[in-house]
Amino acid sequence: MKFNIVVKRVLFLAAIIGLWQLVFSINVFADVVFPSPGKVWTALYEGFTQGDFVKALGASFKHLFAGLFMAILLGTIVGVILGKSKQADETAGMYLIALQSIPSIVWVPLAIMLFGFTEFAVVFVVVLGGTFVMALNVRSAIHNVPPHFVRAARTMGTSGFGLFYRVEVPASIPYFMSGVRLSWAFSWRALMAGELLSNGPGLGYSLRYAQDYARMDQVIAIIIIIGLIGAIVDQLVFSKLEKNVMKRWGLVK
Amino acid sequence: MFLELNHVGKTFTDEEKQSSFEVFSDIDINVSENEFVSILGPSGCGKSTLLSMIAGLESATSGSILLQEKEIKQAGRERGMVFQQPSLFPWLNVRDNITFPLKGIMSKKEANERADHYLKMVHLSRFKNSFIYELSGGMQQRVAIARALAMDPKVLLMDEPFGALDEQTRHILQDELIKIWQETQKTILFVTHSIQEAIKLSDRVIVMGTRPGRVISDFKVDIPRPRKREDQVVIEHEKKVMDLLEGEIKKVLEEELSNEIQYSR
Numbered sequence: 001m002k003f004n005i006v007v008k009r010v011l012f013l014a015a016i017i018g019l020w021q022l023v024f025s026i027n028v029f030a031d032v033v034f035p036s037p038g039k040v041w042t043a044l045y046e047g048f049t050q051g052d053f054v055k056a057l058g059a060s061f062k063h064l065f066a067g068l069f070m071a072i073l074l075g076t077i078v079g080v081i082l083g084k085s086k087q088a089d090e091t092a093g094m095y096l097i098a099l100q101s102i103p104s105i106v107w108v109p110l111a112i113m114l115f116g117f118t119e120f121a122v123v124f125v126v127v128l129g130g131t132f133v134m135a136l137n138v139r140s141a142i143h144n145v146p147p148h149f150v151r152a153a154r155t156m157g158t159s160g161f162g163l164f165y166r167v168e169v170p171a172s173i174p175y176f177m178s179g180v181r182l183s184w185a186f187s188w189r190a191l192m193a194g195e196l197l198s199n200g201p202g203l204g205y206s207l208r209y210a211q212d213y214a215r216m217d218q219v220i221a222i223i224i225i226i227g228l229i230g231a232i233v234d235q236l237v238f239s240k241l242e243k244n245v246m247k248r249w250g251l252v253k
Numbered sequence: 254m255f256l257e258l259n260h261v262g263k264t265f266t267d268e269e270k271q272s273s274f275e276v277f278s279d280i281d282i283n284v285s286e287n288e289f290v291s292i293l294g295p296s297g298c299g300k301s302t303l304l305s306m307i308a309g310l311e312s313a314t315s316g317s318i319l320l321q322e323k324e325i326k327q328a329g330r331e332r333g334m335v336f337q338q339p340s341l342f343p344w345l346n347v348r349d350n351i352t353f354p355l356k357g358i359m360s361k362k363e364a365n366e367r368a369d370h371y372l373k374m375v376h377l378s379r380f381k382n383s384f385i386y387e388l389s390g391g392m393q394q395r396v397a398i399a400r401a402l403a404m405d406p407k408v409l410l411m412d413e414p415f416g417a418l419d420e421q422t423r424h425i426l427q428d429e430l431i432k433i434w435q436e437t438q439k440t441i442l443f444v445t446h447s448i449q450e451a452i453k454l455s456d457r458v459i460v461m462g463t464r465p466g467r468v469i470s471d472f473k474v475d476i477p478r479p480r481k482r483e484d485q486v487v488i489e490h491e492k493k494v495m496d497l498l499e500g501e502i503k504k505v506l507e508e509e510l511s512n513e514i515q516y517s518r
Contacts, residue, residue, distance in 0.1 A: 152340035155308050156354035156404060157330040166353075170344040249343045250386040 035217040043217035044224070052206065053225065059201035060191060063119060067126025068187045072180060075131045079138020079179070084164075089139070096135055104129035104190035108197050117199040122191065129190025130183040137179025141172035177245045181238035188230055254319075255440060256284040256307070256408060261316035263302055276302050277466030278315065282459060284408075284442065289434055291443045291451035293494065294461030295501050300444045303466075304412050307442065308334045320407065330354060333401030334410045337417055339393035341385045347396055348372070348381040354404045371399035374433055391422035398430070402437060411443045415450070427454060431478060448498070452490045453480050460494060462501045464508065470497050 017037050023029075024036045035043075047053035082089045082096070107128045108121075115121040145168050153167045195204025203222060210218035246252045262278035276299035284290050292300045305311040307318055309328035318325045320332070341350045351368035352361075359367075372378050375395035385393060394414055401409055415423040431454060434441055445451050451458045452474060460470040476486050 148336060148338050148340045149342065151310055152334070152336060153353075154310060154328040155332065155334040155410075156400075157328070158354070159328075166356075167342070170342065173344065248384060248386065 032214060033216055035220065039217045040220045040224070043215070043221040047218065047221060053203075053222075056201055056203045056206040056222075057225070059119075060195065060203040063122045063126055063195070063202060064187060064191050067123045067191065068130055068184060070123075070127045071130025071183050071187055072134055074127070075134025075179065075183060076138050076176075078131070078135040080142060082135065083139040083142025093139070096132055096139075100132035100136055103193075104186065105193035107190075108194055111194065112197065119198070119202075122194040122198050122202065125194035126187045126190050129193075130187035133186050134179045134183040137175055137182060138172070141175030141179065142168065144175060145171040174242075174245050174249050174251055177238075177242045181234070181242055184233065184238060185230075188233075192226060254283040255286040255288075255321060256282075256442075257319040258282040258303075258307075259317050259319070261303070261306065261318060262314050263299065263306065263311070264314045275465055277461075280316070280466075280468060282468065282471075284440060286440055287438050289441045289443065289454060289456045290459060291445055291455035291457070292459045292461060293445055293448065293451040293498075294466070295463050295498060295505055296446065297466075297505060298461040298463040298501075299466035300446075300461055301412050304334075304410050304442065304444050307408070308332055308410050310334075330358075330404045331407045332410055333404050333406035333408070334412065335394070335397050335401050335414045337413045339385075339390070339397040341393055341396055341400070343385045345385075346381070347377065347383050347385070347388070350385070350396060351400045351403045353400065367403050368399070371403045372396075374402070374436070375399045375429065389422075391418050391426060394418065394426065395429070398433070402433070402439070407440065409439045409441045411441065413445055414443075416445070416447075423450075428479070430454065448491050448494045449482065452476075452487055452494070453482070458494065460497050462498075463505055469501070470494075 020037050024031075024034060028034070044053075078096070082093055104125055107125050111121040111124045115124060149167055149171050150163065153163055158166060191202075192204045192207075195202035196208050198205055200206070200209070203226060207219060207222045207226075210216075210222065243252075258280055260278075261280040263276045264273050264278075265276065266273040280303065292303065294300045302311060306313050307325065309325050309332065312326075325332075341347075342353065345353065348365065348368045351371060352364040355364040355367065369378065369381065372381055375398055377392060377395055377399070380388060380392065385396075388396065398414070415426050418426065427450065430441075433439075443451070443454060455474055457471070457473050459468055461467065462469040474490060476484070476490070480487055
C-alpha cells in the first residue's frame with residue numbers, strides 16, 4: 001500500500017475519534033449511553049487481557065468455520081447439480097433465488113425451535129446463511145465455462161467425466177472463488193444474528209450480554225471487533241485470493 | 254482418398270421457432286495426404302461449420318465424412334484443431350497445456366519430451382513454464398499449434414487461426430506454419446477469409462460461395478515456395494479468386510440491404 005493512502009486513512013480515523021470525543025465532552029448524551037473513546041479502548045483492552053473477548057472470538061470462529069465449511073460443501077453440491085442438469089435448474093432454480101433473498105435472521109426462530117438454545121442452532125443459521133449464495137455462484141460458474149474451452153478439449157479426445165473434472169471444474173474456479181467470498185460475508189452476518197439471540201458463547205452473545213448490563217463501552221468495543229474482522233478477512237484473505245485467480249485466469253490485466 | 258467428404262450437408266433447425274436454415278448441401282471434397290488445402294469464402298458460407306464437422310464437433314445432417322475410409326462420428330485425437338481463439342487453459346502452464354491431450358496415452362516423461370520438441374518447433378522453449386496470461390496473442394496461438402501437433406494428428410484443422418492477430422505477427426506465423434508443415438508432413442485444412450493468406454500458404458484452394466453454401470471453385474496453386482506477395486503469379490492468382498468471390502460478396506450485401514429495406518418499411 002502506498003504511504004500517502006495510509007496517511008489519509010489514519011488522519012480520517014483520527015478525525016472521527018476526535019469528533020466522537022468532542023460530542024462526549026459537550027455532554028449531548030448521558031455517559032451511560034454514550035461512552036468516551038478512551039472508555040471503549042479500555043473495554044477493548046480489558047476484554048482481551050482478561051480473556052472474555054478471546055473466548056467469545058474463539059467460540060464465534062468455531063461456529064463460523066463449521067457453518068462456512070458446510071455451506072461451501074452443500075452449496076457446491078447443489079450448484080453443480082443445478083449447473084449440470086437443465087431439468088434440476090428448471091425445477092428448483094427459482095426457489096433457490098427465493099431462499100437466497102431471505103435474511104438470515106429470519107432463520108433464527110426456526111433454528112431455536114428445532115434445536116433449542118444450542119451452539120448447533122447457531123451453526124445451522126450460519127449454514128443457511130452461506131449455502132444459497134454459494135449454490136447460485138457455483139451454478140453460474142458451471143454455466144459460464146467458456147464454450148471454446150469445451151470445444152478445444154473435445155478435439156483433444158476429452159469427454160464425459162474427464163471433460164468435467166479436467167476442464168469444467170478448473171474453468172469454474174474464478175466464479176467459485178467469488179462464491180466463497182460472498183458465502184463468507186453472508187455467513188459472518190448470519191453468525192452475528194444467530195449468536196445475538198443465542199445463549200452463548202460467542203461474540204454476538206457477548207454483545208447482547210453487555211447490552212443487558214448497560215455496558216455501552218463493551219457494546220461499541222464488540223461492534224468494532226466485528227467490523228474489523230469482517231474487513232481484515234475480506235481484504236487479506238478473499239480479495240487477494242480472488243485477485244490472484246482472476247489474474248491467472250486472464251480475466252483482468 | 255485420405256480425407257473424403259461425400260455429399261455433406263448441414264441444416265440447423267430451431268425447434269422452438271420450428272424453422273430451419275440450410276447452411277450448405279452436397280459438398281464433395283477430397284484431400285490427399287500431406288496436402289495443404291485452404292477453404293476460402295465470405296462469411297456465412299459455412300466454412301467454419303464444415304471444419305467443425307470434420308473435427309467431429311458438429312454432426313452432418315446428410316452425407317458422410319471419411320478419414321482413411323473410417324467415418325467420422327465424434328471428435329478425436331487423430332484430428333487436431335486450432336481455433337481463432339487460442340483456447341489454452343489458463344490454469345495450466347504452457348507445457349502442461351501441450352501435454353493436456355497426451356495424459357493417459359503416454360508416460361509423463363514422454364509427454365514432456367514431446368511437448369519440449371514441439372515448443373522448440375514454435376520457438377517458445379523459453380516459455381515452457383510461463384502461464385498463458387504472460388504470453389502475447391501470437392505466442393498463445395503458437396502454443397495452440399504446438400498443442401495440436403503434439404497429439405500427432407493425421408489432419409491439422411485450422412479455423413482462421415491468425416484472424417485475430419495483427420498483420421506483422423500474422424505474416425511471421427504464416428511463414429512458421431509453412432516450415433512446420435514441411436517439417437512434419439501433416440495434412441492441413443486451413444479455413445480463412447483472406448485471399449492473400451490462402452494463396453500464400455496452400456497447395457490447393459477451395460473457394461466457397463454463400464446462400465446456399467457451396468463449392469464454386471477448386472484449384473491448385475503451383476507456385477514454388479517461399480512465395481512472395483509481390484510476385485506476378487501470386488497477384489494473378491489473387492485476382493482470379495477476387496473475381497470469383499466478387500459476385501458472392503455482392504450477393505451477401507444485396508441480401509443484407511434488402512433486409513434493411515424490408516425492416517424500414
